[in-house]
Amino acid sequence: MNFWAAEPSQSRIAACTQISDVEGELNGLTTYDRTVVKPGVRWLEAAQTALTGDASRATPAGCSTT
Numbered sequence: 001m002n003f004w005a006a007e008p009s010q011s012r013i014a015a016c017t018q019i020s021d022v023e024g025e026l027n028g029l030t031t032y033d034r035t036v037v038k039p040g041v042r043w044l045e046a047a048q049t050a051l052t053g054d055a056s057r058a059t060p061a062g063c064s065t066t
Helices: 041-052
Strands: none
Touching: none
16 A cells, blocks of 8 residues: 555554653653653643644645645
8 A cells, every 4th residue: 555645544643652751861741750740731731732723624724735
């Protein structure tokens, strides 16, 4: 099957990520001991909404279907 010719209903994706810091890393959303949430919860929710707000549209705003 040609990936680029797949219908949207045939496309699937999965992503796994760590949300907390691990030893020697500081890029998680929470500290290593999970006592501090780094970004504010409201900020994170607003960012998620901004990124996925158009997900229910057939064509995202600003994109052409031609």
